[in-house]
Each structure stands twice: as C-alpha cells, then as structure tokens.
Amino acid sequence: MASLRTALIFLLIAASTVVHVVPLLAVALVKAALPVARLRRASNAALTGIAESWIGGNSWMVGHLLCTRVQVQEDAALQRDGHYLVLANHQSWVDIVILQKVFNRRIPLMRFFLKRQLFWVPLLGLAWWALDFPFMGRHTPKQIARRPELARRDIETTRRACEKFREIPVAIMNFVEGTRFTPDKHARQSAPYRHLLKPKSGGVAFVLDAMGTGLHAILDVTIVYPAGRPSMMDLVADRIPEVRVHVRQRPIPAELLHGDYQNDRGFRIRFQQWMNGLWQEKDADLARLLGE
Numbered sequence: 001m002a003s004l005r006t007a008l009i010f011l012l013i014a015a016s017t018v019v020h021v022v023p024l025l026a027v028a029l030v031k032a033a034l035p036v037a038r039l040r041r042a043s044n045a046a047l048t049g050i051a052e053s054w055i056g057g058n059s060w061m062v063g064h065l066l067c068t069r070v071q072v073q074e075d076a077a078l079q080r081d082g083h084y085l086v087l088a089n090h091q092s093w094v095d096i097v098i099l100q101k102v103f104n105r106r107i108p109l110m111r112f113f114l115k116r117q118l119f120w121v122p123l124l125g126l127a128w129w130a131l132d133f134p135f136m137g138r139h140t141p142k143q144i145a146r147r148p149e150l151a152r153r154d155i156e157t158t159r160r161a162c163e164k165f166r167e168i169p170v171a172i173m174n175f176v177e178g179t180r181f182t183p184d185k186h187a188r189q190s191a192p193y194r195h196l197l198k199p200k201s202g203g204v205a206f207v208l209d210a211m212g213t214g215l216h217a218i219l220d221v222t223i224v225y226p227a228g229r230p231s232m233m234d235l236v237a238d239r240i241p242e243v244r245v246h247v248r249q250r251p252i253p254a255e256l257l258h259g260d261y262q263n264d265r266g267f268r269i270r271f272q273q274w275m276n277g278l279w280q281e282k283d284a285d286l287a288r289l290l291g292e
Helices: 002-033 037-042 044-064 094-103 116-120 124-130 141-146 149-165 183-189 201-214 232-236 265-289
Strands: 069-075 083-088 110-112 170-175 217-224 242-250
Touching (some): 044 094, 083 094, 083 201, 094 242, 116 124, 149 170
Parallel strands (some): 083 217
Antiparallel strands (some): 217 242
8 A cells, every 4th residue: 555655646746747847838938938028027927826836736745645744943934025045954855845845835936056967857857947947067176176167157157047036036045065964975074063064155155145135034944854864755655754844034144245255265254154153053953853
C-alpha cells in the first residue's frame, strides 16, 4: 500500500505540473509578444496566479496525503503585497516545498536565483523562465580569479532581475549557504557553526544594492527536520514525521543598502560581520528547535 500511495503522489505531482505549466507558457508567450510595457506588467498577475495554484496543489498533497507535521513559529507580520528578501538555511530540496507551503498566497510569489543548468529541467525550467526566475552562472572562486568577467556577468544578471522585481510585489529567495548542508561540507569548511555552513554574503549584498528601498523587510527562515536531513523521495514516501519552521522578520539595516561590496573592502567586512551575526543567531535557533 505504501508503494501504491507513493506512485499515486508522483502521478498527481506530474499531472498537476503539466496542467499548470502548459497555460503558464502560453501566457508567457503572449506577454513576450505584447508591445506595451503596461500590458506586459498586467500579465504578471495571471502568471503568478497559475504558479500559486500549482504550489497550492502540492501543499494540499503534503497536508492531506502525507503524515508530515509542519509546525510554524512566526515572529512576522506577513503582507500579500510586500517586498521581501527571504533568507533560509538549506539542507534538502524539501526546503523549497516547505517554504512554498508556509508562504504561498501569504507573501508574493518567491523568486529564486537558479543555477543556469536548471533551465534544462523538463517543464520546470521553462516554468521558471516564464516566471522571470534569474539563471546564474554560480562560478567558483578559482574560475572568477581566472576570468573576472564571470563575476561581472552574474552581477549584471542580478541587476536586470531586480529591475523587473521593482515593478511587482516580490519575495526574493536566497539560500545563503550556497549549497545544501552535509556533514562532509561542514567539516571541509571548518565552519564556526554547529548546524550551518558559512554564509555567502555577496549575493545578498548585490540584491540589497540593486533593490535599495524597493525591499521593506527580511524574512529570516530557519528550517529543521528533527528526524534528520530528508530527500524528496523521503517526502513523497511519507518518511518525514515532522518539520519545524521559525520565521523572523528583520529590518534591513540602512547602512547596508548602498555600498560597493566588490570593491570597497571596509563595506565588505561590515556586511560580512552583519551576515555572520545573523547566522550565529540562526545556529542558536536551530539548536533550540532541535531541543538541544
């Protein structure tokens, strides 16, 4: 019976994805053909509505077909038409499903900065493109050292994306660690946190600089799986008994809105100190949520 239920959930997810992606692409193509910017902006509501419907279906399956309990503690006043930067720790692809379940239709549709290779994911890559998710190169420090223009290319991608985001309510999502947590990665980094990898401040700095006062708050999200880090298969197979989520709304420090992170060493140090302090608090939140 468990195998049949898992197969049924996979089938429902696939069917829902096809049902939503087809009209999403149709609206995106119409939007691209519209000659007037005002009409293109108006079509964003239809695109967002389709995406939120797809997320709502997935969230319904988590709530009704699985036994996973999602416990949420909120220290935030969420706004459907807000402008947020969402920061979260990252352990699994399940994180995205949980974030969408917690925030769907309560804040604007979350946009992620994605690796360029993800554009080729069947159906979803085109859906992310239609929703203006920015695709980044995600180059290593060694690659950037050999070819500095790669860093400039990603910065320009960030700026172009943020110009679009200024026109609409938005929640820009950033997994600050840059990769999923594993004990091996944690050991290689010699990270000063018990439950987190080192935060990468550059992406956050570039978004704050590009958006400026276009963002009104940070949503600092901590996600915990008491039974251990899960996979997507664990979720679909109903092997995640509980997820704990803490949402804390934070003001954006005014002194961090305008600065040259790349070229101003003093600003970069101050920004990293702020980010490290936030991550220390998150590490303590993780320990608390785990009951340590």
